[in-house]
Amino acid sequence: MNRGGLQTTAQHLFHGLAPSYDSVLDYATLYQDRYWKRFLIEEADLEKGLRVLDLACGTGVLEDYIEGRGCEVVGLDLTERMIRIGKERRLRAGSLVVADAERIPFGDETFDVVLSCYLPKYCRTGGLASEVQRVLKPGGRVLLYDFTRPRGFLAPFHAFYVYGVLKILGAVAGHISRELEFTFKELPEIIRRSTWDQTMPEVLQGRGFGQVGKKVLSGGVVTAFWGTKSPASP
Numbered sequence: 001m002n003r004g005g006l007q008t009t010a011q012h013l014f015h016g017l018a019p020s021y022d023s024v025l026d027y028a029t030l031y032q033d034r035y036w037k038r039f040l041i042e043e044a045d046l047e048k049g050l051r052v053l054d055l056a057c058g059t060g061v062l063e064d065y066i067e068g069r070g071c072e073v074v075g076l077d078l079t080e081r082m083i084r085i086g087k088e089r090r091l092r093a094g095s096l097v098v099a100d101a102e103r104i105p106f107g108d109e110t111f112d113v114v115l116s117c118y119l120p121k122y123c124r125t126g127g128l129a130s131e132v133q134r135v136l137k138p139g140g141r142v143l144l145y146d147f148t149r150p151r152g153f154l155a156p157f158h159a160f161y162v163y164g165v166l167k168i169l170g171a172v173a174g175h176i177s178r179e180l181e182f183t184f185k186e187l188p189e190i191i192r193r194s195t196w197d198q199t200m201p202e203v204l205q206g207r208g209f210g211q212v213g214k215k216v217l218s219g220g221v222v223t224a225f226w227g228t229k230s231p232a233s234p
């Protein structure tokens with residue numbers, strides 16, 4: 001699927017899912033997302049006063065984990081309805097804006113940290129990394145994770161879950177909601193086609209990021225990457 005097609009699919013998917021998103025996130029990840037978000041926040045080592053950008057913030061779930069750390073948070077998402085619901089539910093969340101992660105409407109060197117959950121599979125890795133590099137201050141950090149396909153002994157269990165359980169859930173959900181049916185049918189295909197994790201480390205290094213790291217979580221269902229923008233921009 002080309003970039004325009006991915007954007008349209010993502011907007012369609014999340015427009016319909018927005019009202020039930022927070023609970024679907026828990027049961028579709030078997031409550032693992034809470035662990036993955038805590039990992040990301042701990043790894044980010046957020047300090048008081050930092051300016052943080054949450055790319056593809058959705059309804060702002062990650063903001064719940066950042067709250068209380070004294071950071072100034074901006075959330076950005078492509079789907080207007082996700083942002084609207086985030087604003088209604090999370091009155092204390094920072095500012096939430098509708099925009100494309102590959103065209104971030106902020107100036108160069110604006111943020112100390114960029115965080116992102118579940119975005120790379122909807123983007124061109126290079127376009128995403130360039131924009132993140134541009135808006136980060138020198139020495140700033142990016143940390144993100146998204147679904148990946150486990151290799152090794154967990155691969156068959158993952159395939160059973162993604163292509164079996166999620167598809168069955170989709171068929172059942174179809175009796176309740178067309179949107180849920182669409183989500184559970186479309187998402188496994190997007191995960192299956194995406195190769196974002198294979199290119200991310202080289203792409204980050206190519207955009208001038210150092211200290212690039214990677215952590216495979218929950219047996220490879222999700223992979224996290226991080227990197228630090230060099231103190232002197234390339």
Ligand SMILES: C[S@@+](CC[C@H](N)C(=O)[O-])C[C@H]1O[C@@H](n2cnc3c(N)ncnc32)[C@H](O)[C@@H]1O
Nearest residue numbers: 010056057058061077078079100101117118122
């Ligand atoms: C699974 S949700 C994740 C929301 C949030 N990060 C979380 O962890 O709960 C994926 C989000 O990515 C957003 N998205 C997809 N493509 C995007 C893009 N190009 N720019 C900004 N947001 C995008 C969707 O609108 C959706 O809200």
